[in-house]
Amino acid sequence: MIEELNDIALFIFDLDGVIYRGDVLINHSNLIVKILRNKGIDVVFNTNNSTATRDMYVKKLKNFGIQTMREDIYTSAYITAQKLSKIKPNSNIFIVGEIGLKLELEAQGHNVFTDNSLSDEIDFVVVGLDRHLTYEKVSIAQKCILNYGAKFYATNSDATLPTKQGILPGAGVMVKAVEIATGHKPLDIFGKPQITGIELILEKYDTSPDKAVFVGDRLNTDIVAGNRAQLKTILVLTGVTNEEMLKNISGELSTPDIVINTLSEIFIHKKL
Ligand SMILES: [Mg+2]
Numbered sequence: 001m002i003e004e005l006n007d008i009a010l011f012i013f014d015l016d017g018v019i020y021r022g023d024v025l026i027n028h029s030n031l032i033v034k035i036l037r038n039k040g041i042d043v044v045f046n047t048n049n050s051t052a053t054r055d056m057y058v059k060k061l062k063n064f065g066i067q068t069m070r071e072d073i074y075t076s077a078y079i080t081a082q083k084l085s086k087i088k089p090n091s092n093i094f095i096v097g098e099i100g101l102k103l104e105l106e107a108q109g110h111n112v113f114t115d116n117s118l119s120d121e122i123d124f125v126v127v128g129l130d131r132h133l134t135y136e137k138v139s140i141a142q143k144c145i146l147n148y149g150a151k152f153y154a155t156n157s158d159a160t161l162p163t164k165q166g167i168l169p170g171a172g173v174m175v176k177a178v179e180i181a182t183g184h185k186p187l188d189i190f191g192k193p194q195i196t197g198i199e200l201i202l203e204k205y206d207t208s209p210d211k212a213v214f215v216g217d218r219l220n221t222d223i224v225a226g227n228r229a230q231l232k233t234i235l236v237l238t239g240v241t242n243e244e245m246l247k248n249i250s251g252e253l254s255t256p257d258i259v260i261n262t263l264s265e266i267f268i269h270k271k272l
Pocket residue numbers: 014015016017018216217218239
């Protein structure tokens with residue numbers, strides 16, 4: 001392992017652009033995960049994508065030859081469900097979002113609504129990536145917040161979603177729609193670059209920040225979150241960031257400690 005990582009006990013990997021790209025495994029990321037685990041290092045995954053459940057990610061990773069448990073997957077939907085349970089357990093939630101968000105909220109005991117049926121009793125409006133966003137959904141969210149005092153939260157605010165077809169709109173577009181319709185900003189956005197997920201992971205593994213590393217492909221989410229949480233940060237150039245973009249990094253928060261071309265350089269680091 002490269003010298004700077006000698007004391008690391010916990011690796012947190014972003015998924016898309018790091019472990020896989022869409023439906024394609026990136027290089028030998030499955031082997032890298034295996035080697036780390038064989039060394040006794042804990043490996044967990046932290047994605048801002050709220051559209052799939054943790055069980056769906058377990059299945060997806062298994063197909064890539066990565067054995068993992070639901071407990072090792074931290075999606076922004078799961079993180080949101082955990083935090084909202086602390087604010088109000090078993091709450092009524094209207095979502096602008098997909099099945100991953102719905103099922104993770106329900107798994108924590110919340111009642112989830114996707115229609116008008118109980119809008120005067122909604123505690124929280126939660127907005128995540130919704131590829132079936134409609135005018136009606138934004139209208140209901142607006143009504144719950146403005147007329148009935150529901151509190152507004154978001155899973156994440158990524159501007160874009162990298163896909164096989166190229167760049168598509170991200171969850172931030174849905175968040176902005178509700179923000180503009182209500183004049184309210186979300187009270188909290190639980191995904192990266194916020195450190196809510198990293199804090200949950202460190203707590204679960206009883207690990208201090210200096211013993212953990214965050215590996216991601218996006219500067220303004222993965223690297224900012226890792227740096228804010230005082231983890232070591234590794235940027236891997238297999239996703240949305242290229243060498244050209246590294247020349248225009250603005251500020252220390254988005255500067256990774258280590259830059260690698262592929263994950264295998266965790267073991268053999270060639271300077272760029
Ligand atoms: Mg990524």
